[in-house]
Amino acid sequence: MEYRFLGKSGLKVSELALGTMTFGREASKEESSKMLDLYTSEGGNFIDTANVYSEGKSEEIIGEWLRGKDRDSLIIATKVRFPTGKGPNDVGLSRKHILSAVEHSLRRLRTDYIDLYQFHAWDSLTPLEESLSTMTDLVDQGKVRYFGVSNFTGWQLQRTVDLVREMGFTPLVSVQPLYNLLDRYLELEVLPVAMNEGIGVIPWSPLRGGWLTGKYRRGMAPPEGTRIGTAEKYGWSEAWSRYNNERTWRILDKLLEVSKEVGREPSQVALRWLLQRPGVTAPIIGARNMDQLKVNLGASGWKLESKYIESLTEVSELELFYPYDFVMNAQKRR
């Protein structure tokens, strides 16, 4: 496992982070603990969760597993923003909600500090100064080590960086966006801001919930019991109806072709493509069981040749729309 600096910070994280959204949902407590053991035994040190995953069970499972472990060798990331109850203050990035959510996360995680505390998404109803000053206080109190955000648009990310700079708030070290071969929108705005400002990028859903594992085929219904087979029912964004289109199948054909040529699993090639993209620090791998995790950890320790990176990049190129097409054409003519 290689280690990379998280943005401009001095923190070194393993190049594969472990996502724990399946903990307490698809994966039992026992299976989840085994996955944590395997991941750390392979050199992984970066564990991502959120206060809302399985209504807190994901944090609880990590907390129980942490007992007797070398806490300081691990980087635990969690998030705040989405509803934790029905009350008017049980949601958002207000001082009140952040301060209560952090205490609940610390208790469930059985730790006295969070390494990376992330705003799970923008909150347009709370002044940004209020959220950022609260995060700064948490860092000053030693409850949080580093500050990150997730699901921000480009202007939201830049606004945060600028306000942090102007007001001397705790620096922003990472952004956690959706990024994979099928979803490359962040390359338009978020990635340029992150690269320009030295912010680490830790992509979520690097296999788009299973789409990029090679187990789905044109014209076939997604198997029962898989994330994609369930997504429609719960309205999850990786649903079959959203991705069952020519662009997806074109990308998957190329992914399967490259995997065959290099003798690796499609998921390993898809993760490798992401790992070698400019600006990316550490994709957050997800798995429902040990077998999947073993395969996905196999994305570490080798390089995908540039000709394969290029062909995958080409086949998954975004169709540009205004103003991006206009800007690109104007730039080409210059």
Ligand SMILES: NC(=O)c1ccc[n+]([C@@H]2O[C@H](COP(=O)([O-])OP(=O)(O)OC[C@H]3O[C@@H](n4cnc5c(N)ncnc54)[C@H](OP(=O)(O)O)[C@@H]3O)[C@@H](O)[C@H]2O)c1
């Ligand atoms: N910030 C956010 O808003 C946000 C949102 C989502 C996720 N996240 C973070 O990102 C992490 C990863 O997201 P994700 O779970 O969507 O990642 P993902 O890797 O795109 O999808 C994981 C799912 O794909 C299938 N899969 C994975 N590896 C496989 C393999 N080798 N063979 C066959 N199937 C395989 C499994 O589902 P099936 O077995 O059901 O097919 C698994 O649960 C999460 O745990 C969480 O920490 C953050």
